[in-house]
Amino acid sequence: MQDNHIVVEKSEDGSGVLVIRFNRPEKKNAITQAMYRRIVKTLNFANEDEGVRVVVFLGTEGCFSAGNDMADFLTYGMGQVTEPPAGFEFIKALAEAKKPLVSGVDGLAIGIGTTLHLHCDMTVASSRSLFKTPFVDLALVPEAASSLLAPRVMGHQRAFALLVAGEGFSAKQALEAGLIWKVTEPENVESETLEIARKLAAKPPQALRIARDLLRGSEQEKLQRMDEEFAHFSSRLKSAEARAAFEAFMRR
Template sequence: MDRVLHPLCQRDRAFMSEPLILERTDNVLWLCLNRPEKKNALTWSMYDGLREALEQSVVDDDTRAVCIFSTGDDFCAGSDVSSLGESPPAGQRRPGHRFLDTLMRYPKPVVACIRGYAFGVGATMLLHADLVYAAPDTQFCFPFVQLGLVPEAGSSLLLPRLAGQQRAAELLLLGERFDVSTAKDIGLVNDVIDAEELLGRARKALSRLTTQPPQALADTKRLMRADLDALGAHMDTEFEVFDRRKASAEFVRAQEAFLNKRKRTSDSTDGD
């Protein structure tokens, strides 16, 4: 798969320096994560950009569906570690919280194309996509507990529903990586597609979605997700606990251990 999955991203090279690339074509809003050197880890400004694009497209009748994908070898390695220690202004929700709430309530079909790392929010956001297509090299991880945090995006509620209580406990409490076959087995992924054909498979699904009666699609999606208010309240609780965990000594120790491990890995690689 090419460094840039969608050829429209190559029309204007000025776009290529932007961490988030937005395109609207053929009734599809394409959201491209473009920080390959950081494994597409999401910054606060990227969260805001994703949320604003989704909010604007809700009232755009020419947008019938959304596709989320990425440049580089990885879909998304989670939130940028530099943002974990930050806090929003008093009374405001975190940018990641606001984005995930918008994605959760988004009324139009959402398709995700993923490969490489889908860690943290790179995995939990998939619970709010309608169709997920993954390359064979995709790896998943919910690393929250080992970072001294708790799951977000409603994953502590949705994952047990999807995978069963014991399987979800294994994934959330142990926080170990798992492969694409496991993701498909638990229902997190619809299909596994060779990397070179991944976006083509998504385009095929999007072509069908954009020709379906739009209100029937929206009504069907709403009926399938009838408990959005309860899920939203659960997500709010997750982020309240998440923020309390960030203020704990346990989180500070876990973050230091993570950063030290990453530095050792980087130093080892530089010495090769």
């Protein structure tokens, strides 16, 4: 089933794998508010449906996601929207996900297209993938609890390079940093990602969930950091320097 550039597919082989695919290639899979709402609804469904064992995130050929839709950012920053962006509900849904999250990346993974994988349990990326978070370049700050998780995963200097300096990570660098599990060729990303998901889905579900929870640590800690980040992020979105950065980006 498809809704506003998000395609959701449940495996027909009975494995319990649920795929969420970004499908807006003409905009490099930039995520709109409607797309976020669709994903949140799907993640909530997966949490409650015992038939879903694993959730998989995929993009399209050559692009996982270019991150948040910049037009939505600009609308929020100009004060035309007052309620929290749907993207904030999305990152909270990632932290609250009860089922394993697996992702497959081919090509661009920008902003939330990178930080999303900090919440995934296993990620496969193609050799041509690029991970980049231009938060500070847009006069913003890190999100999705990445300021908490990234230093733990990759150490301060790599996390700073990725989240603050805005340095792009190749697939090899992302692997060395611990952001992803495996690098493969572009044509193999989807099949290898789905194979990992099927293997996880075949494991005893209760034992899998307990083991996953033990490794992931405190959900509340992640949610608290997300709240802290969002307070700064929201304030920065409405700042004069962020507005100037967005407008410059839109003129490119």
